[in-house]
Amino acid sequence: MPKSxxxxxxxxxxxxxxxxxxxxxxxxxxxxxxxQHRAQMYEDVQYIEEQVQMLQRMLHSMPSLPPEPEVLWANAVLALPNLTLLEIDTTGLSEDAEIVRVTLLDRTGTIIDDILIKPKDPLTPRLSEINGIRNEDLEHAPSIREAWSRIEQCLQGRYIVSFAQNFDRDKLSEAAHRDQLPRINFIGEDLQMHLGHFLGNSYIKLADACARVGHPLPERPHQTGVDRAKGQLHVLQAMANAVTSCTTSLPKPGVENSEDLSFDLNDHPF
Structure with a gap:
């Protein structure tokens, strides 16, 4: 029997x-x-070193712990009375992509507003599959110019958390520039960035994050902006509780889901 x-x-x-x-x-x-005596001593030392190396490998293979600053951030944000989760749907990723839906939820998951916006051109079947919006849903929707003041009012005085917030800011800025509308400014933070620090995986998409924390999004084309906004809230709540996963099998960092229906499998974060 080997010695301990x-x-x-x-x-x-x-x-x-x-x-x-x-x-x-x-x-x-x-x-x-x-x-002879010292040879045995060196052999014992070598055995100890091998055991230490094995323990180090075991330690490195253990699931990582969520960083405490991100847990504290999530708790602080959820305590804000004016916290708002923002979701913006567009017709694409390019600068000329149009906004077709703006959804805002409060910290309880209640819809503050859900604004459908009629684009200049009809949605393609591919776009409808991605964002869950049909052309018939937009038949009586306002134009971006008609909806702009309503969007501005919804964002005013609120602390905005959204997934890939730079994307949301860019789309609002591009729409303002294209249609010569007043620029909309708001304060807030990017949930994707904080989630990346929390999980040690900056490439994770919202759908993958929702699945990890036990609140998977509906399958497309039944997935809407409201579902994704609620998904953001579920992810934020999981971070506040230091929950990194409710599953035992996790995607590797940087590995994309081959069944993802983002715009031509580009870098869309949803």
Whole structure:
């Protein structure tokens, strides 16, 4: 039966102490005995080093712990009375993409407003599959110019959290520039960035994050902006509770879902 590490450590300590008190070599036989003795000691040290390396590998393979600052951030944000989750649907990722839906939820998951906006051109079947909006849903919807003041009013005085917030800001700025509308400014933070720090995976998409925390989004084309806004809230609540996953099988960092229906499998974060 192999000796335990405790036994080897105790024996090694005793042998080292014994060697130290022996003093100079007294004879050739004494030398041979000491060489043999020390060879065993070095063998024990090597065994201990191997066991330590194995334990280090085990430690490195353990699930990472969520960083406490991100947990505290999520709790602080959820405590804000004016917290608002924002979701913006567009006709694409390019600068000329139009906004077709703006959804806002409060911290309880209640809809503040859900604004459908009629684009200049009809939605393609592909777009409808991605955003869950049909052309018939937009038949009586206002234009972006008609809806602009309503969007501005909804964002005013609120602390906005959204997934990939730079995308949302860019689309609002592009719409304002294209239609010569007043620029809309708001304060807030990017949930995707904080989630990336929380999970150690900056590439994770909202749908994957929702699945991890036990609140998967509906399958497309039944997934809407309201579902994604609620998904953001579920993710934020999970972060506040330091929950990194409710599943045992997780996607590897940077690996995309091959069944994802983002715009031509581009870098859309949803």
């Amino acid at each position: 590490l405790d036994t080897i450590m105790a024996s090694l300590g005793a042998h080292v102490a014994e060697e130290r008190v022996k003093g100079p070599v007294r004879s050739f036989q004494d030398l041979q005995e000491r060489v």
